[in-house]
Amino acid sequence: MHVTVLYFASLREALGLEREELELPPEVRTLGELRAWLHARGGEWSVLAPGRNVRAAHNQEMAGPGTALTAGDELAFFPPVTGG
């Protein structure tokens, strides 16, 4: 399925990427599986390693690893927020 993934703040800087359009393999069906699949790219993608403090959003709502993905979704990965 086709999804859009956004990266923010220190994650965006570490990856040198703010956005990408992806065609996901059939075995990637949840946010957690997407994170693991991206981590497996290696190199700077170690920022998404398990245990690293990374938050995620699914269609602009904070979401957890079990969140199911649907074609056309907008996903985002970012550090814990620091507004206010």
Place this chain on the structure above:
Amino acid sequence: MSVRVQHEDFDPGAELDALGAEGGADQVGALASFVGLVRGGGIRAMSLEHYPGMTERALQTIETEACQRWHLHAVRVIHRVGRLLPGERIVFVGVAGAHRGEAFAACEFIMDYLKTRAPFWKKEETDTGARWVDARESDDTAAARWGD
């Protein structure tokens, strides 16, 4: 209920007056507010990044939740983005209620939730370089005390 994410500065006094007017003179007896500032302390500037679209939604959700928990007559949140200097205003939260109890409580609640749920990220510029601000455990603790 209004939410603004903007580069421009705001005038807290004007925003409070607008809240009172929005709530209505018949109903509003209390206006409570919070203004967050860039604290100098060795930094030259602070930059605020955000997630356009999600930011406004998250702030709206927080306002809606405040209105569900307390009976409020008007709520207003303004959060600036972009590069700000020490002493500049970052955020405004204003609440109009019948009495001070709900106005104070809602104002504090909105700030505690904003600190942990609104997608903004701060980067500080210092003489030795720029660094991203880390999230604070005390913010999570503050948000948790409102229950979930």
